[in-house]
Amino acid sequence: MSKRISYQVEGDVQGVNYRSWAAGEAKKLNVTGYAKNAEDGTVVGEAQGDASSLDKFVQHLNKGPSAASVNKVDQKEIGTKSGDSGFDRRSFTTSALSKQSAAQILRSLNGTISTTSAVRPAFICLQQQCTTATSRRNFSTSKPALMKEFFPPPNAPNIRTTEPAWAHPVYTFEQMEAVKVDHRNTKDWSDYVAISAMRVLRWGLDLATGYKHDKESPQGHALDSTKARPKTLMTEKKWMVRFVFLESVAGVPGMVAGMLRHLHSMRRMKRDNGWIETLLEESYNERMHLLTFLKMAEPGWFMRLMVLGAQGVFFNGMFISYLISPRTCHRFVGYLEEEAVLTYTRAIDDMDAGKLPLFEKTQAPDIAVKYWNMPEGHRTMRDLLLYIRADESKHREVNHTLGNLDQKNDPNPYVSTYKDEGKPHPVKDIQYQRPTGWERDEVIGSK
Ligand SMILES: [Fe+2]
């Protein structure tokens, strides 16, 4: 005979994959119901099934997943209910919001939001709805029925954490604030081809993401909140669309170049001299940018289609181009990264001018805090944009530098040790900033 209990689990049970794990155990035992995080740090829920399955389920709740530490489980029998479709992992809806990342805030909107769509095709249907007593706002891109944690951690009972493959170098806030918009002048036909290709891509990106930065709107002071925002103003929603699209494209060149150099090295039976690692690390870093934004706003189907199309075209274009002229491709990426630095600088300026109030309330998601090792008290959206802009600035420098080198014979100056280590030279962090790249003579030396 079926019975139903309500339960409360105390201990270290939030942020350790407890609910997903409980849902997995419930499924194995044919138990229905739900689990959700409560404001007081416990996990609460209801479970329904036959008596022996429920007993086993409670035993499992007492154990918890490997990362959890359960102090006790309280349970009480309640009346059975019909209508459970399985075992849900529910979101919480309380003031615990203040402790959670943007993605977790987003999950709390479950069931209380409505879909809004822009006049422009919905690349991302970001929603901005007041949902709590504290009027906290955030975005989403999914219909309520589809709300879920975006790529939740895998349910692997024996694994505690999976560390990033490449640890991110440490940046200080002083160094990040010092990142500036800059441009390397074209010097030869190869540079000219690169900048022209970049301008075409930039035009396509602007068109696809509806990007139009309002240069006329006042910089440095807040907008009058009593007046409607100008139509041309970049809103939080528009910025997020741009970030997601930009980052989904940005991760391609490093991977293509790394892959081709890898194959080249094997085919020619020659050393690569350290380029592959830096190129793959760059594409990894770009993917982390993308995953960070995706934790905050999940793209709708149209955006996914656009990304798919852009990736297909861009990957193949880069593949052919890199075979023909790797030097031009690095210069092209250098110019593209100049634009990325400009984009993030404008977003930061807009935030500083008070034009993006929603961003001001947004915290960096956990994935970003871990990856960049963001210090306590420095985990706001602005801090996140500073880290990402600094990364783009590094890519700008790396690619301009690689574009200055002999593609076949020169070692990668970013993984080399120097005879005179005291002299400024290319490094992985942003200790020495050289936006237009290092010239070959400076790093390799003239023979
Ligand atoms: Fe990026």
Ligand SMILES: [Fe+2]
């Ligand atoms: Fe980049």
